Amino acid sequence: MRWHIPLDNSQYDDRHSLTDTHAAVAGFTAFLLKNADVKAHPEIVALAFWFRQANLVKISESIPFEGNGKKVKRVFHIAPANVDTVFMYSVLLSVLCANQNIVRVSQRSGEVTWLLVSLLREYLQTSEGQMLAPLISVVEYDAKHVSVTEKLSGWCDLRVLWGGDEAISAVSSIAPNTAQISFPDRxxxxxxxxxxxxxxxxxxxxxxxxxxxxxxxxxxxxxxxxxxxxxxxxxxxxxxxxxxxxxxxxxxxxxxxxxxxxxxxxxxxxxxxxxxxxxxxxxxxxxxxxxxxxxxxxxxxxxxxxxxxxxxxxxxxxxxxxxxxxxxxxxxxxxxxxxxxxxxxxxxxxxxxxxxxxLGKSLEFAQVWDGVDLLGEFW
Known part of the structure; x- marks a missing residue:
């Protein structure tokens, strides 16, 4: 088990300004687009473009702002090994709702995943990105370590599963009473x-x-x-x-x-x-x-x-x-x-x-994915 980005609970507060998280997410995508290594990976460029400032304004219209903050949810995301960037869409949408997130990435993940995680870790160390440090953590471990999945499932309020039918079925049997949304084979x-x-x-x-x-x-x-x-x-x-x-x-x-x-x-x-x-x-x-x-x-x-x-x-x-x-x-x-x-x-x-x-729009993400309103679930 390896923590690529541990949760920074020293900065943890159970109420976060949605305006601040919005600005920090916009800052992250701008940070990605300025990185020279990103240009060789259109998947990351597409991710950054989707979370650009103009689209964040549209996304925010679907978030039910209530005062300056909200009670933070704990969300446990399990990322797929074959689609390197999809987990970051759900993580950032959850962050826009000021939730605390732990992401489990597979040891079989590709180059794009590790680059994205590395850049996220670098951004969280900047003055603009520091406010996200209590909200995003990334851990890598083998799926056979069921006890880890069970512990993280017990920690969270919601589990988000991306992957094949068999993998999702296996995780669903662990702490089966955990609230979850899943995105299986399609x-x-x-x-x-x-x-x-x-x-x-x-x-x-x-x-x-x-x-x-x-x-x-x-x-x-x-x-x-x-x-x-x-x-x-x-x-x-x-x-x-x-x-x-x-x-x-x-x-x-x-x-x-x-x-x-x-x-x-x-x-x-x-x-x-x-x-x-x-x-x-x-x-x-x-x-x-x-x-x-x-x-x-x-x-x-x-x-x-x-x-x-x-x-x-x-x-x-x-x-x-x-x-x-x-x-x-x-x-x-x-x-x-x-x-x-x-x-x-x-x-x-x-x-x-x-x-x-x-045609040409097949891979473009949407906040309602596979019929699931992610913002609605994360709020």
Whole structure:
């Protein structure tokens, strides 16, 4: 167990000015944007931009100010290992409600998480950031140390869990009477419709904005493209535009992700009946049937189910399906985001999903996430 940032209880007061916490959060995001290392990590830039002063004003409109302060809640956040910045959104929203927060980060967390934690620790040592020292703490420990999770669950008023279904189920069984909100496994898809009037270059760039961060492992990263009444030649032009644009962008896909794509394709084929459009379904799917566009692989399938999409673990494999109606999307309670770019007006499809956003906006955070009003919970 390692405390990266311990709680500074020497400054602890059970009433904090919301105006002061607002200013300190704004100061932190400005501090991030001034750091040279941050520029290489668009995930952190996006975080800082979301908490910029203009957006903080909008967020504050949802906070029920009552005098100069409020009773502090204790919130225990458990961060996911595969999406490096998402925990900081919930932590900072909780801080805006003047709550005291402990965050458990995974030992498997990536470079972006550790950079963000390091910069937070540095900011808390500044005169502007000192007022947040009693409100934010970061601890790292192995999930097998159940007693630590139990102790921190006993400390808190609310537990916030980010992660896979199994991980959330395991934590939920520890101190089960603890009040909690959880964000389990989800999948997301893209709906595209192209014709001769489409700006295919722009659409390809927006698609990569949604797919490249977090190596396609975020819950809102598109795992599939549904081609709505789109002729093959326009689909081919799209992939050519993707290939051209991706060569100009920084990403974190490596050779190992190609191996992961191959393993995933075989798993979906053998276990869930995934059949490529070229295949007969009677033989194992061949990776040679998949088209490669730089680090991304894509393949057209005969059918696409919610079970297949829920089992998709990212790493750059894009499954494609031709449809004639948005009603053919694989809806389920696990479908989080439908990002879209269509040629005309799009009627909201009937079926279970969390949200629908324009292409390129899939990874943008919102204070109501997965149907949970975070500010409402944190107040």
């Amino acid at each position: 999948y997301s898809v893209t709906l595209l419709q192209l014709n001769n009037n489409s700006n295919i270059k722009s659409i390809a760039e927006k698609f990569l904005t949604d797919l490249l961060p977090f190596t396609q492992q975020a819950c809102s990263s598109p795992k599939a493209i549904y081609w709505l009444n789109t002729q093959p030649e326009y689909q081919q032009l799209f992939w050519k535009a993707v290939e051209s644009r991706i060569s100009q962008l920084t990403h974190h896909f490596e050779t190992s992700h190609k191996v992961s794509q191959h393993i995933l394709l075989q798993k979906l084929s053998a276990g869930l009946g995934l059949v490529l459009i070229q295949g007969t379904g009677s033989k194992p799917v061949s990776f040679a049937q998949v088209q490669n566009v730089g680090p991304i692989a894509h393949c057209k399938v005969k059918s696409l189910t919610a079970e297949i999409l829920a089992a998709h673990d990212g790493n750059g494999l894009v499954i494609e399906k031709d449809i004639v109606s948005s009603g053919e999307i694989a809806f389920s309670s696990k479908l989080q985001t439908i990002s879209y770019a269509v040629t005309g007006e799009l009627t909201t499809p009937e079926g279970k999903f969390k949200r629908m956003v324009p």
